[in-house]
Amino acid sequence: MTWNEPGNTATALLLLGRGTDPASERGVDCPGDLPAPSDPDLVARATAAKAALGDRVFVLGHHYQRDEVIQFADVTGDSFKLAQQAAARPDAEFIVFCGVHFMAESADVLTTPAQKVVLPDLAAGCSMADMAVLGQVQTAWEHFEDLGIADDIVPVTYMNSSADIKGFVGRNKGVVCTSSNAKRALTWSFEHGSKVFFLPDQHLGRNTAVLEMGFDLDDCVLYDPHKPNGGLTDEQLRDARMILWRGHCSVHGRFTIDSVREVRERVPGVNVLVHPECRHDVVRAADYVGSTEYIIRALDAAPSGSAWAVGTELNLVRRMALAHPDKQIMFLDRTVCYCSTMNRIDLPHLVWALEELVAGRVPNQISVDEDTAHHARVALDQMLALP
Numbered sequence: 001m002t003w004n005e006p007g008n009t010a011t012a013l014l015l016l017g018r019g020t021d022p023a024s025e026r027g028v029d030c031p032g033d034l035p036a037p038s039d040p041d042l043v044a045r046a047t048a049a050k051a052a053l054g055d056r057v058f059v060l061g062h063h064y065q066r067d068e069v070i071q072f073a074d075v076t077g078d079s080f081k082l083a084q085q086a087a088a089r090p091d092a093e094f095i096v097f098c099g100v101h102f103m104a105e106s107a108d109v110l111t112t113p114a115q116k117v118v119l120p121d122l123a124a125g126c127s128m129a130d131m132a133v134l135g136q137v138q139t140a141w142e143h144f145e146d147l148g149i150a151d152d153i154v155p156v157t158y159m160n161s162s163a164d165i166k167g168f169v170g171r172n173k174g175v176v177c178t179s180s181n182a183k184r185a186l187t188w189s190f191e192h193g194s195k196v197f198f199l200p201d202q203h204l205g206r207n208t209a210v211l212e213m214g215f216d217l218d219d220c221v222l223y224d225p226h227k228p229n230g231g232l233t234d235e236q237l238r239d240a241r242m243i244l245w246r247g248h249c250s251v252h253g254r255f256t257i258d259s260v261r262e263v264r265e266r267v268p269g270v271n272v273l274v275h276p277e278c279r280h281d282v283v284r285a286a287d288y289v290g291s292t293e294y295i296i297r298a299l300d301a302a303p304s305g306s307a308w309a310v311g312t313e314l315n316l317v318r319r320m321a322l323a324h325p326d327k328q329i330m331f332l333d334r335t336v337c338y339c340s341t342m343n344r345i346d347l348p349h350l351v352w353a354l355e356e357l358v359a360g361r362v363p364n365q366i367s368v369d370e371d372t373a374h375h376a377r378v379a380l381d382q383m384l385a386l387p
């Protein structure tokens with residue numbers, strides 16, 4: 001079956017600014033002297049640079065990356081699998097991370113001090129990770145302490161958060177989670193406290209608590225860092241079981257219940273498969289929900305001739321559709337839905353980064369300070385130790 005490219009999006013996707021942006025997880029502008037995108041030798045240049053570096057370099061590619069970049073990845077995966085892969089290659093001097101900033105930070109936290117993690121474009125950040133800034137989170141925690149409820153709360157952060165936030169969670173006896181193990185992380189947390197403070201993705205927190213753990217929607221409150229006391233009364237905070245940070249993924253948050261209704265009318269018998277970063281009503285209306293790795297496994301295992309509408313990033317859905325021409329795999333929305341920050345890593349940036357390494361310079365190194373890295377590692381190790 002043929003892949004139908006979605007139409008142009010009606011609303012402009014997030015446009016990233018240029019120049020320094022110290023308040024943002026995505027860092028700063030790329031300082032590189034980039035090759036032109038029209039250079040016909042880009043593939044040959046990347047191939048040659050990678051060959052020249054040999055085993056000294058290990059290239060990681062997130063599933064949402066462009067095909068032009070993925071072709072050079074030594075391994076592909078979701079953010080946690082890639083960080084683990086980086087840690088499993090202590091002999092590689094350079095880890096070139098084709099993904100976004102928080103992922104490169106996690107790789108730096110989990111690799112040896114001698115290894116250098118490189119992000120080909122420093123402007124490749126994550127809008128969700130940017131929604132939780134350490135100062136805001138500390139302010140919220142101090143409020144919980146003033147209310148006398150902090151000792152009852154276990155902080156949990158999604159992998160998609162800055163190293164600062166993971167460090168905060170590690171310092172406060174919490175845990176990191178992924179979209180694959182969120183239920184296990186919440187189960188462990190409720191064995192160690194009566195409330196969870198879930199950062200930064202409200203949707204993953206709510207979907208896991210309500211749909212997988214049996215909590216009521218009324219057990220969840222939304223903490224808005226832009227409002228005094230999160231926009232919540234003391235009583236609401238005291239009564240809540242799940243305190244959800246007001247953050248979301250700008251890609252998965254675009255799917256609506258109308259997208260689900262529309263595809264069900266258009267394609268009778270279609271299976272709707274979505275990521276748990278989607279809104280609660282979308283996840284409720286879907287047939288299947290799961291992490292990126294789950295989505296890939298489900299599509300690989302789907303019977304020939306079956307129809308699937310998939311609510312996740314477009315590069316991945318297109319790649320899966322082209323890999324399975326015997327199945328009808330389509331994008332859940334009618335309009336494009338790339339992760340614009342993931343897309344910052346293109347072939348010119350990868351060529352530039354690899355050629356700089358060949359020349360003996362380390363470009364765009366991502367380095368987490370030792371204290372933050374130590375506490376982030378505590379929270380990551382706690383995740384790895386989850387029963």
Ligand code: SF4
Binds near residue numbers: 064127128
């Ligand atoms: S898809 Fe969403 S969560 Fe993932 S990097 Fe892009 S903005 Fe962040």
